Amino acid sequence: MTAVALPALPAPRRRRLPTTPGQLALAAAIAVFLLAFLVLPVATVVYVAFTEKGTGAFTLVNFLDFARTDLFVRSFWNSVYVSGMSVVWASVLALPLATLTTRFEFRGAAVVQTLGFLPLIMPPFVGAVAMQLFFGRNGSVNLLLDDWFGFKIPFMEGLNGVIFVQSVHYFPFILINLVAALRNIDSAMEEAAQNLGSSGFRLFRRIVFPLAMPGYLAGASLVFVKVFDDLATPLLLNVKDMLAPQAYLRVTSIGIADPMGYVISVVLIVASVFAMWLSALALRGRDYATTQRGGGGLARRKLKGWEKIAAYGAVGLILALVLAPHLGLLLLSFATIWSFSPLPDAYTIAHYSRVFGESSLYIKNTLIYATLAGLIDVVLGVAIAYLVLRTKLVGRQWLDWAATAALAIPGVVLGIGYLRAFYGVTLPDGTPLAALWITVVLALAIRRLPYALRACMAAMQQISVSLEEAAENLGATKARTVRRIVVPLMTGGILAGFVTSFATAAVELSATLMLVQSNSDAPLAYGLYVFMQSPAGRGAGAALGVIAVLIVAASTLLSNMLAERNSANQGRKT
């Protein structure tokens, strides 16, 4: 995984600036960080995949077993199918929202973008319960349908149920990256096309969308890999013949001593990296960069009367669909008893008063952890993106792939790995290193790094290298060029990356659950888990969930507004 040991990759087509010692040091530092907090801890767990049970001798027979087991093969193809279909449906949801809010004068664009982002922050467990109460086989929708028309729709059954839930849950990855990319397109491109007689859908298809391709692909590949590796949703829907649930079920039960769970983890990691590599391949050999900056993005067109109605209608419909779970969550947090009925029996604020005392501590911890994790992620993301896209360092792609592989590592595996790697290391007073809250932050940062990384990569792909060359020709050092030219031009992408990492880190549970050592260090998601294990705790858990969503939404809205102001400022300066 280090930068030196690996063979050179095929010579890139893109123009690159020569390597400096500073870049080399940076690459080494990142490699060491990834080694220490990702590769090593995971290796302490996953090496089992290559050993024979009982003797511990090296063997590859486990991979042969994987290929020979019907269940695993079936699971693999199911996972591929579900991931692919989820990308399709997520695109269907994300494209209208992204285009309408960036290319047209659309009141409330920031609000729509923030609301469209909310599905990503569905708190664990309680989100699932809320979704069932709405769309489940005896959820509100189906009870009403059955009452009025005598039929039910199996929204949440089988593979199609998984696709439905996953598209609703993860489409913000596409939305947020696409919005960032659309904002970055130079309006001169669009104007040139219009001067040449192109307009309407043709303009979008031939000019705008292709230029936004890095952003779209960054989002789409994230959706694919995330769905491929996600275990919470299939488990919630009791779909077991998919790959990630199979790994989880084995690692957490009788398979804990069996290599197969870890073999599946290895397959997940390899498949995820492969998918990312494919999406990188799709962009290879094309240039998405535009030189002129500061135009404030695409020109915004006014909507005509009927267009306006259609646009608001479409946006409203999509938002209603993707926000239904959150509405369910809100109702649940105010409900006394909600059982086999379209709406709760009665309403109360008792759940909020119950969590009020404790939640301030949870909120503080969550904000600290998620902010730190988000910051670490964008710093690493920008650095890796810069090294990969702008230097000729040998093996730089491996930094990207290693960081991306984090996406495929089940939280439990990372959690156990951290305990194994760091619990033996003690501070002078005898406290294990793994017991410190900073370990939770590091685990969160590693788990969410791929999100920030994809966003930063996409942003950098849209910046023309000639701007940096110009700066250097004028005497700026590399570091100064990065600071004064590259980073400011990437602001949108960096913010998108930060927000995604921050928001998803704020509701992450699986690794946290393994690492949190005391209630005073616990984040919101942990508090939520503790509540959700008992019937009386359901409402309280939902109340905590609502608080988590509100906090993350407020932070997101804030950064969206900052992004808007930022691009407006830039526009004025030119």
Added chain:
Amino acid sequence: MKRMIGTLAGLGLALLAGTALAQAPAGKVTVVTSFSKDVTDPFKKAFEKATPGVTLEVQNRNTNAGVKFVEETKANNQVDLFWASAPDAFEVLKGKGLLQKYQSKAQGIPQNVGSFPINDRDGAYFGFAASGYGIMWNERYVRANKLPDPKDWSDLARPVFHDHVSIASPARSGTTHLTIETILQGEGWDKGWRTIKEMAGNFNQITDRSFGVPEAVNSGQVGVGIVIDFFAFSAQGAGFPVKFAYPTVTTVVPANVGIIANAPNRTAAEAFVEFILSPAGQEVLLEPTIRRLPVNPAVYAKAPAGYPNPFTDPQFQKMITFDVDRSEARTAVVDTLFDQLISFQLAGLKDVTKTLHEVEAVLARKDNARSRALAAEARDLIAAMPVSEAQAASAELRAAFTGGKEKGARQAELENQWAGFAKERYAQAKAKADEALKAAR
């Protein structure tokens, strides 16, 4: 903040008291538990009140993660107590030498509850609350779907319950594992699996956490769940429209607490064990959000009317004797069989069961001997097992799961073999059932 100041003050006091009286429990005592906040909070409050100067630090983890955590961190252990339901988790900890033996001073706790010994025979862990396994159902759901109240396991196999039943996978839920094992021990290996598979043909879902089942029943997503009793009782306590019944073949087992070997605060850990076994601690179990069965018979005097009492109620006296050793010898095999024959083949199993229900309905109107014989053949095909009871506990099969020295089949090979066995039998049974349906019409 207030609590933090309280904690600090408590710590200060504890330090003072600690220096004055070396033996008095003081300071922070850490417990790893799978119990929800609704259970731990009342205990924390009562314990801290009864033992001034001690703070109970609760680390919430599910049972498997908890065991894993204690195991992974044993080199530098920071945990004092382990507190959970499933006795097998304690067996695992004990087997690895991670539990500290202790002699409890508690009075008035009998040897057995039902037919299960309350405490570990070597004093490594202590039962503090009893729980039985049974069936819970959502009254609104049952009324809306016109289902009868289920009373016994065999009821759940009836056609009327098709697609209405839910269970947790025994591989992931220690309590469900004990339920399955209870049926196997109560009815015998072959008959037991037949009952389980007939029920399974009516399953709507097999969840992956124990709490997934009561959650689904509480919210009305499924009608009937196979659960441990306190899930239903605490749901009733919270106001959900659910009911619970103990079937004839069931058992009560104790939930336990144990002191971790090398505990940083052993005196306080012992004080906690003594507290929850004392009458004051046992009474906490009666709280509406907890509703577990105390192991001290005297405490039932304070229980509300209708509270089940395993020491006097006749239904508990008939319950079967649960053989822990027999269960332990085949744990992995039983769980894997369930997953490979049922969890991962559920679609096929439900399909043929549905057809058999239709055959039964037609036969009820107009009997047909040939059809009846074919249906019986189909049922035998479904009930067939790839492994006999003796094989299940054999050294060879156990080695496949634990990684023993002798080279037998690998776990993955066995699993694929069993899955193939079930898939083939279910397909054959489906063909027979279809034929039976045709003959009946």
